[in-house]
Amino acid sequence: MTDAADTTRPTPATDAPAVRAQGLHHVTAISGDPQRVLDFYVGVLGMRLVKRTVNFDDPSAYHFYFGDETGTPGSLFTVFPWPTGRKGRLGAGQVGETALAIPAASLGWWLDRLSAHHVPHELPQRRFGADGETVVTFTDPDGMRLALAADPRAAALPGWSAPGPDAVPAEHAIRGVYGVTLWVEDAEGQAALLTGPMGWRRVASDGMTTRFVADDATLGRIVDVRDVQGFWGAADGVGSVHHVAFRVGDAAAELAMRSAVAATGLQPTTVRDRQYFESVYFRAPGGVLFELATDGPGFLIDEPLETLGEALRLPPQYEQHRAAIEANLPVLGTTEEVRA
Template identity: 50%
Template sequence: MSIKTSGLHHVTAIGGDPQRNADFYLRTLGLRLVKTTVNFDDPGTYHLYYGDQSGKPGSLMTFFPWKDAPRGRHGTGQATTTSFSVPEASIGWWKQHLAASGVEAGQIRNADEEDVLTFRDPDGLELALVAHPQGDPRDPWDTKLVPAEHAIRGLHSVTLSVSKEDATAGMLTDGLGLSFANQDSNRLRFAAGEGGPGALVDVLVTPEAPRGLVAAGTVHHVAWRAPDEQTQVEWREELADKGVHVTSILDRQYFRSIYFREPGGTLLEVATDEPGFAIDEPLLELGRALKLPPWLEPNRAEIEAMLPKLNLPSENNPERA
């Protein structure tokens, strides 16, 4: 692969009640809602983007929340754990904070010289907080409930569950330009560039596990970074030349996207770093208003009538956080 990703761009999951989703990710995890928009393919539901102050690529967790969505099934053919990066000395603080918030977490364990704390969101999505011993220089979002000294720095990694590893490993190396990092039993780690938080994917080989079902509480797709549109065009051509069934380039307003599945079944995306979330509202006001792309704007009244009301906690407003 001549083109290589620099790391994760975002992870998109299916959620349940949108208000419960926003309360959890804004208040319990201390992220910022950087864009309130809709699913462009199904504008009757929100698309909520959480991240750091400006929603930089690599900080983003996004959701399609359907209030009455059925629960999914975790298994092979999907991303089964989304991990966030936190400061090395903050894992103990997070365990106490989650307990105080009514979130049951596992025991802190050490893997690959990193401390890991695993838990689930209100819809059953498996999440983890990971403290890397070399730290993470990315700037966090700062709130009263989750102060900057402990706050999430961005995505750390994702775990893909597969029944067989060879074809998936081939896609990660030949399709995304990742390199094999290490193996621990049935878990293989791959890294973009020099690796580290935000540039890692683990492949968990579980041939006995059931096939996953994507619905509430599961990941819909995992997106990787492309620096610009020209690189994405060339990337798409390379994938197509390799026989990969890849979509046309789609306008997601805040980035451009292509989608394809890795052989194990997980839907992957390559998303551009540009143009970002400040193209249609000021940085200080990100996420407060419902933003629609130009082709949906004529239907704003109808769309707003379909969407449930969403009340954002004060943590999302910089002057009151």
Template identity: 45%
Template sequence: MSQGILGLHHITAMSGIAQKNVDFYVSVLGLRMVKKTVNFDAPDVYHFYYGDTRGTPGTIFTFFPFGDGPRGTSGAGQANITSFSIRPESMEFWIQRLTNHDIIFSGPEERSNNNRVITLRDPDGITLELVAHDGAEVRPGWQDGPVPREHAIRGFYGVTITVKNHTLTSALLTDVMGFRLLEQNGRRYRYEVGEGGPGAIIDVMSQEGAQYGRQSIGTIHHIAWRVANEDELVRWQTILANTGLQVTEVKDRNYFKSVYFREPGGVLFELATDPPGFSIDESLENLGTDLKLPDWLESSRSSLKKQLPSIQLPVFER
């Protein structure tokens, strides 16, 4: 039986200095490094996966750290904001934590459903939100990081994209991919998919006059949506191709299989399988501690380690 698209799987962005990226997402935001590997398409660049204790789909924020490369610009045809879930009781904790780390933020701002939102930027200028909402405690965060478990980030709340023509994007989301329009607020259209709620939300900003973004350091590369297994992935590959979209062949990313395509507004989407997950080559206890390579790159391990910058994972007292 078809299960459709289930929600967010991961979001991938492009960052600068690798160590700064690690220090911010692990030491400040308290996400776990669940996998340290390389960009399979450019293996001289790391691919970091951050998430909850287990690396659960819907919690995974990933980065390609390119070092001192050119900076990108955020605009139309891109995902622009990554939103995380926190408990309402954690808002004051996060205000104090960001203040203590000298991180500039705005808010909290009241949003729909009585949610309160803090907006901030990471070291490379990527816009993030911490959304305090009822029910966030249902999803656990990283249990053993620097943030007390009761205040930990609980995975994605949603993602915001900007497009010039909302109509075409909306048609793909609702008529093809199974999303439902939840609400419209001015030029912002909110959709959900699967069971809905946090982790299954996309906001589409319709800005006809916006400039297209330039993809490089400090921008989001793509959004990945969850599907249950490879059979579902292939089914969706066919459905999307039949609409006229250019869909890639199935890619084996070791921890999931996936296909890529651009929605009509230019944003790069991916569909990714839940299995096999991040524990196929490391124990749960040791996730993210060693450099992991696909079999076809193992023969190049020594040369790759010389090319990749050295990084140190933060160590926390338990």
């Protein structure tokens, strides 16, 4: 995906950053069978497939973007489906869990939904005491560790619902990413990066986990850092998170943040054009791959709102090879068939 691999601990910042990462932009995972991915994230979780494209660094594989109605930054959970990929291993240097935001009043409804669709899940649990949230943890069909977080802010955000008898009603819909839990060996270095150039605030600790918050964000405002020093290292593969992306607004903010990160001794990549946003990648001190992603131009630049995600969209450099790319990709059911 990227050549960023430096894990040097950042130099602690002494002043408040001029530019802050405004919450999470998206989380990108690796999965197996693409049809099973659509069946689960669209059919069971009720998220909207807002873009059906290919991995820009490997056009032999799909890249699916799931989110709210328009693919708002912070609502996005994206997937690289690799049907013949090896199984990943959860460990140090990886996102250990992705939590998705639901309205607090919808928790009981979702317990019934997961049970009805035979999704193994745990009983609700409270995190970070009275000031924290109640979550239900579960896994997707590839073993991806997920959670539904009862978020009091979520009810104020619009929910999206697809047509169909088994659709998730808009009032209970997943609004987007609530936060991520990073499993790291260098928790100190990770904290210095988050509170330094990235501008997040340390707010609480719960055992070996420390919570950081993006004050300006509604979605994707939580990063929990779990100290797993001495634990085995992670291995990317099916059922694991590939990287986590942070919002930086526009291109100018991205360049400013890139400079701030580079000033700590880390080695961010050059800016990469991802068609729907621009990206910079670097390896954080704890080993997790971070991305800085702009808000725009967004997902409506190449198809209308009504049919987002229905057709395969390719970046310009691959359009001349469309016939060969389509012939190589697995045939998928339509989203209407998935919802049914």
